[in-house]
């Protein structure tokens with residue numbers, strides 16, 4: 001029973017439910033005011049929304065740390081959450097286009113923020129634009145303001161609070177950026193050689209002047225097929241350039257990485273990068289700034305190993 005089947009089969013029923021729920025379901029903050037219902041799609045954008053909205057919003061984060069945004073298909077419960085939401089924050093740039101139809105169907109009146117709209121998008125190493133824009137701190141900071149402005153629009157009484165939270169978040173992101181620079185900058189550029197599991201790190205690599213030797217899955221889409229010729233070329237490049245370590249990601253299987261490591265004698269680095277997803281609430285990587293520092297630490301350790 002696939003989630004696609006569930007969506008097709010049950011969608012009409014779920015489109016009726018929202019009207020019954022919107023007035024019945026409210027929740028209160030500690031101060032007694034009504035919380036704004038918000039939905040965010042991928043984990044990185046959910047983390048920014050959570051930080052800006054604080055306890056003034058009731059956030060439904062659609063994706064969890066184990067979900068692959070390239071493969072996600074909305075569940076019926078996601079559609080219910082959309083129908084109740086005043087604000088919907090999507091990542092944009094093509095990554096979460098699976099949310100567009102459900103928004104049109106279930107939440108035609110909600111305010112929708114495309115958080116990538118304020119981002120400076122980069123080309124990917126493999127094809128088209130790289131949709132993983134949040135791994136440049138400047139983009140994450142712009143998105144924080146966009147989310148605060150949108151929340152101020154749907155909840156004007158608390159506009160100052162949202163803007164203050166966004167300022168705090170931007171300060172933490174700036175601090176993370178400084179920490180990563182402090183880790184990576186002392187390492188000679190020739191040693192900053194990176195092999196990723198898929199093409200998701202262009203923003204991070206550009207910011208910290210790290211060279212991409214290759215991607216195990218040479219695509220911005222983690223589900224793309226890998227041709228044997230691509231793997232053979234990567235094995236050759238890893239050997240020639242004396243890459244120290246190959247990385248895997250928290251949401252991906254590491255079988256192909258292990259295969260390349262065996263062929264080249266280079267180890268798969270112990271510790272997974274946050275790529276398509278960051279951590280769940282309560283973990284070190286639950287905030288975008290925490291995930292960025294985690295990735296910076298892992299890379300710096302690998303480059304100097």
Ligand SMILES: [Zn+2]
Nearest residue numbers: 200220222276
């Ligand atoms: Zn990806």
